[in-house]
Amino acid sequence: MPVLLSEEHQIRQPEDVVLVRQAVRQKAVELGFNLVDQTKLVTAASELARNTLQYGGGGTLRLESLVDGLRRGLRLTFADEGPGIADIEQAMRDGFSTAGGLGLGLSGARRLSNEFHIDSRPGEGTRISITRWR
Amino acid sequence: MLTEIVAHDEAALLQRWIDNQFNASGFRPDRIGRAELQENSTQFLSSFRRALNSGATDIQGADWAGVRHILDGLSSARAEQGFSPTETATFIFSLKQPLFERARALYANDPARLAEATWEISQVLDKLGLYTAEVFQRGREAVIVRQQQEMLELSTPVVTLWDGILALPLIGTLDSARTQVVMESLLQRIVDSGAAIAIIDITGVPTVDTLTAQHLLKTVAAARLMGADCIISGIRPQIAQTIVHLGVELGSVVTKATLADAFSVALHRAGLAVVQKQAARRKPPADPDRESEGNEA
Numbered sequence A: 001m002p003v004l005l006s007e008e009h010q011i012r013q014p015e016d017v018v019l020v021r022q023a024v025r026q027k028a029v030e031l032g033f034n035l036v037d038q039t040k041l042v043t044a045a046s047e048l049a050r051n052t053l054q055y056g057g058g059g060t061l062r063l064e065s066l067v068d069g070l071r072r073g074l075r076l077t078f079a080d081e082g083p084g085i086a087d088i089e090q091a092m093r094d095g096f097s098t099a100g101g102l103g104l105g106l107s108g109a110r111r112l113s114n115e116f117h118i119d120s121r122p123g124e125g126t127r128i129s130i131t132r133w134r
Numbered sequence B: 001m002l003t004e005i006v007a008h009d010e011a012a013l014l015q016r017w018i019d020n021q022f023n024a025s026g027f028r029p030d031r032i033g034r035a036e037l038q039e040n041s042t043q044f045l046s047s048f049r050r051a052l053n054s055g056a057t058d059i060q061g062a063d064w065a066g067v068r069h070i071l072d073g074l075s076s077a078r079a080e081q082g083f084s085p086t087e088t089a090t091f092i093f094s095l096k097q098p099l100f101e102r103a104r105a106l107y108a109n110d111p112a113r114l115a116e117a118t119w120e121i122s123q124v125l126d127k128l129g130l131y132t133a134e135v136f137q138r139g140r141e142a143v144i145v146r147q148q149q150e151m152l153e154l155s156t157p158v159v160t161l162w163d164g165i166l167a168l169p170l171i172g173t174l175d176s177a178r179t180q181v182v183m184e185s186l187l188q189r190i191v192d193s194g195a196a197i198a199i200i201d202i203t204g205v206p207t208v209d210t211l212t213a214q215h216l217l218k219t220v221a222a223a224r225l226m227g228a229d230c231i232i233s234g235i236r237p238q239i240a241q242t243i244v245h246l247g248v249e250l251g252s253v254v255t256k257a258t259l260a261d262a263f264s265v266a267l268h269r270a271g272l273a274v275v276q277k278q279a280a281r282r283k284p285p286a287d288p289d290r291e292s293e294g295n296e297a
């Protein structure tokens, strides 16, 4: 599937989560997503960026604009080289948190996206990619 | 060779350069005065000449420390003054033209030397321009972070809407360390004032994610323990839809679309009502000064 444009952002400190949200919002506006979809994308990005920082020890976000026939989409890929997730199914469960959080970040991000892929191995890091189409 | 070009009548070179900066498109006389520009340029040029004299070409080296120091100061000052990176790098790039002109005049009869001089000028000014842009970028990121922090600090006023009714209009991002402080100040005001109802208005919060929601829920729970009920207002339609997908349950928390709706619920709970003036005219109220705001039921 053709990728029109791609850019990368570092996620190293709490301020970067704010910058990630701003970048995703801007891209979503450029691609013509409506306000509800923009909000969904930005919120999902906020969850995954914070996880990248909080559990992954920092990492990167790659932003890609996609074209599939007449459809336009935005794909966000978060990657870190942190401890990874041993039990993905458990981590994806609503309410599961190892940090006293609401435990809704991962599962919520999946519900807010059209496509969700997670790839994580203990000791190797985590890579999560979400896509939303308009 | 560059040394020769720069050292030759430095005062005239300075003048040409400053004029060039003034005439550059995108120059902002509203943001920077001629005196400041003159000072920056004079300092830079003498440092630049000294660095060239040293013979060192690595602008990251010790001999160029003076030049870098001036560019550091200039870049961060201009980031603060609201210049763009391009406008800021123009400081350096506008020196090219006068240097080229000089090289042409000095080496008119020696094309090989002229070519070499042109190359040298471009090399060093491009490096310095790039350096300026990088420092500028770092400076601007610092400005953004600071502005965000200032936003949060500005956005913490707890206002008393009525006896026993507080409002906390939140503006900005709600996931930083500041949030804790904001919420604590609300709780403190509840204790101090003995308020029974607190309205947390999130109209100015751009994103509500799980961390934001958790902060809100914790505050509501803590307020409840102190005998105050919270109402969350300003939940825009797109935020409402997103929260539902996220799976956040606001449970028993009362939510309202607008601060006005929340205030009216709060008044009702406090046993107060807002009545219209016409109604009041038909039946004159005891205290005319308060007729439009509300009367004790």
Ligand SMILES: Nc1ncnc2c1ncn2[C@@H]1O[C@H](COP(=O)(O)OP(=O)(O)OP(=O)(O)O)[C@@H](O)[C@H]1O
Binding pocket: A047, A051, A052, A055, A056, A080, A082, A083, A084, A085, A091, A092, A096, A097, A098, A099, A100, A101, A102, A103, A104, A105, A106, A107, A126, B210, B211
């Ligand atoms: N990038 C990651 N690397 C390692 N572990 C992770 C990563 N992302 C998530 N996890 C694990 O998965 C758990 C669930 O994540 P999720 O985002 O759903 O909830 P949470 O972060 O605990 O709370 P919140 O609801 O505030 O997001 C986390 O508690 C953490 O243990």
Ligand SMILES: [Mg+2]
Binding pocket: A047, A050, A051, A101, A104, A105, A106
């Ligand atoms: Mg999370």
